Amino acid sequence: MDNIILRVNNLRKNYGKIEALKGVSFEVKKGEIFALIGPNGAGKTTTLRIVATLLTPTDGSVEFMGFDLRKNPDKIRQGITYLPEEAGAYKNLTGLDYLKFMANFYAEKPQDVDMYIERAIKIVGFKDRLKDKVGTYSKGMTRKLLLARALMTKPKLAILDEPTSGLDVINSLEIREVIREFVKEGVSVLLSSHNMLEIDFLSDRVAIINNGQILEIGEPKALKDKYSADNLEEVFRRLVQ
């Protein structure tokens, strides 16, 4: 039981008459990469935004390290970081200023900020450009900066929505490597993607979600075996059919 860091139970979310989530339940274990996979509009982002304390669920519960989402959102925010799919950084700040700004929210003492920045520099890989304004960065550089921001504090749970969205193959590979490294150091990851091949490579367990409902949960290999499929895309197709 102690191995569970996040427990999502029967989560529902309505936007007016639209039912975005129809009772989603899953758990994330410590030190694992748990992925939500599914097509656009399946409910992945809504689920992640609820866990990240951005949206209030219509029904159901979310418990992170024993804290209830409705009662203790501030406690939850101390242990998580969230990387939205279409996130940006403040264009008028330099990359370094942005990292310092974000680090200051998590640091307990001034030395922590320096430690976080050092970590972030290793992740981004473009130290020489960190003194330039974020507005001058390419999409790949901005995404790396944002990923560095999400991981530099070594959160208990990093929530990453489509972490490699819009990136080229090389940048995507680098980002996947970085995520894996941080998981080895004890960070748990909840991520979403509609790229099922990427998830196959990256995640320890996956939940296949469609139309606001989770259809299946398991390790990629176990799911492929269960549905006699070569990859997760085939698993998904069989589940939907």
Add this chain to the structure above:
Amino acid sequence: MRKFTNLLKKEVKELITFQLIVSLLFTIGLFYFIGNIVQSEVQKAGEKRDIHVFNLDDSQESKALLDGLSYAGFKINLLEGKDKAEAIEYAKNSNINLLIVIPEGFSEAASKFQFKEIEAYSFIRSFSMTSSANAAIVDQVISEINKLLSNNFLKTNFPDFNPEDIKNPIKSRDFVVIKDIMAEGSAAEVSNIVYSQSIFIPVILMMIIVFSSQMVLSAMAMEKQDKTLETLLTVPISRNQIVIAKMAASALVGLISAGIYMLGFRYYMGGFMGNIHESGQLNELMQKLGLQFTSCDYVVLGISIFLAILCALGLTIILGVMVEDLKSAQTMILPLIFLVMIPYIISLFSDINSLSLPVKVLIMLIPFSHPFIASQNILLGNYAVVFYGILYMLVVFIILIFICGRIFSTDRVLTMKLRFGRKER
């Protein structure tokens, strides 16, 4: 507190952009430039009035008349020439603006009360403030001549009387009464001084409110447009602190910007009002009537203005939640500008205190009305009205902050736009 300071610093950094600094410097330069031009034109208009005279009546009386005009503040330049046409031609070619022609036999006719017409020629070469002053000079010259002639006549016929006493047998002494204080002086002069002192307050307030509100809206719009709001809302800092940091940064930058704009505006207005100054006598009158701000009055006025700014910022945050990008932010500021404009315009052209009760109540419901009328009420000693206004604005501000806090603590800050027809994924 450290997290709040961190956020506040970021907000200020985001607001003070290169474009803002350039725009402020440009505005100051522009105001200074226009103010200087206006001031030089006003000075020109106020200098000793230069008139050119072609005197065809070569009598002692007309010479005395010209001496009288000179004594009355006109600089007399006599033109030599054979006839009127030649004098006009000369004036036309010599950059002369005003030519007065005294006809032949003028003095003799005047002594018999058979006045001949004095001809005044204004040469318009531009339509600046100086050229328009010519018409006024002509009136003044004629008025002075009439005065001199009538005084001479009265002196001759009634040597024991002062001509002024005959022309104006009823004299008056003006008194101004404010509440229990009475002092001798002109009500019009007192009103002018108070008006010239307090005219800046609505302008300053209007500028600060519009500036700060635009900054809050832009900051909110940028957060949404650049997709940074979601990240900010998940960091470990309370939502109330996010709201307050945004308001504080905007108020700070708004105050600085408005201060800089006002500096420029002062140069500009100085051009128009440079010649208005209080004489020692008038100053004494203002002191007697208690029409001067004390340090405490300034503090009360400052609190009133500050609360109005806070109310505007609270309202802007609520409007900002519905903003999606910079373009929609420009539209969203309009309701607030209207709310500020109503008391602003009324306070410039009328007295809010003298409006009918229902209209007055409606105006007073707008929180921004209170600082507009605060300065005059403070001067008139109506402190109760000012304090009620402060209390009212405080209540409005607390309600607005409560609403802001509620919006930011729920997902409405992200989903409110859904109600306006957009679908959330």
